[in-house]
Amino acid sequence: MDSKSLVADPKPQNLIPTEKPTSKNKDFLTHLEIYLSKRDGVDKLLKISRYATKIILASSLLDQEPLITRLKSFESSVGVSRKAFRLGKFVQDVNALRATHFASHSHLNLVLSVIAYGGEGLYYFVEQFVWLGKAGLIDKRRLPALQKWSAWCEFVGYFGSVSLKVIELRKIDEEEKCLVSSVDVAVVRGIKCGEEQEKLRKLREKKMMKRLSVVQDLADALMALADIRDGNGRLAAPLLVSSAGLLSAAISTHKNWVSC
Structure with missing residues (x-):
């Protein structure tokens, strides 16, 4: 440790007019640093870039061939880059399955957990070979x-x-109804219920995030369905699929930002 840090500063600390703005800026930059240090953080920014580009290409807003070619090349390059970020990501689903096995769940929750984490884990595992194929290592x-x-x-x-x-949203709804009832009774009786109101606020925030997560999963499922059908059908229209991808990326970016 530097010995200077142990000596009190004899100078009066009266020249600090910009302390608060600097602190706020530092907090934002620190938050941003933490966000970008995570694999998912960078991945979702790439996802936003990719699907914003796909929307521009699908909407036919551009008619200049050189620019269209560059955007297509950019979109393809970002797609390959995102697959590289998924290397080893299937391990988190393996660990989630292990945790599900040891945790106490109903039979239905256990089956759905195996489907959810098993399907996602296999997806990330196969995506590693897709990346190797696009990179030229596999035929x-x-x-x-x-x-x-x-x-x-x-x-x-x-x-x-x-x-x-x-299923989780239904449980949250039941818990919310109980809390609302408790708060209403406390208000009628003139009893302070600050703790219950804070719990209710946090529960509603959790409910909103869970709903956004469902919307994100549905958007990603739509894109997966389009891949299964090789781009055929109304639900596989390029502009619709690209919009779903951008919506999913925006929701995921918000969730990751809040979690940091």
């Missing part, structure tokens, strides 16, 4: 089959994930 003739398997695993995983979150 590209295997890519269509790998991408089909990847899309099916992802779609099945989202089915389980949405089902679990709907």
Whole structure:
């Protein structure tokens, strides 16, 4: 430790007019640093960039061929980069499955957890080989089959994930009703209920985040379905799928930012 830090500063500390703004800026930058240090943080920023580009391409807003070619190249490059960020990510689903096995769950929750984490884990595992194929290490003739398997695993995983979150939302609704009832009774009796009101506020925030998570999963499931159908059908329209991807990326970015 520097010995100077142990000596009191004899100078009066009266020149600090910018202390608060500097502190706020530092807090934001520290938050941003933590966010960008996480794999998911960078991945979601790349996802926003990719699907914003896909929306521009799908909407036919541009008619300049050189610019269109550059945007297509950028979108493809970002897509490959995102797959590199998923290396080893399937391990978190393996650990989630282990935790589910040891935790006490109902039979339905256990089955849905296996579907959700198992499907997502297989998706991330297969995506590693898709990345190797796009990077040129694996014969590209295997890519269509790998991408089909990847899309099916992802779609099945989202089915389980949405089902679990709907069950959790019902439980939150019941807990919210109980808290609202307790607060109403306390207000009528003139009893202070600051703690219950704070719990209710946090519970409603949790409920909102859970709802956003369901919307995100549905948007990602729509994209997986489009991959399964090879871009055929109304639900696989490029502009619709790209918009779903951007919505999913925005929600996930917000969730990751709040969690930091």
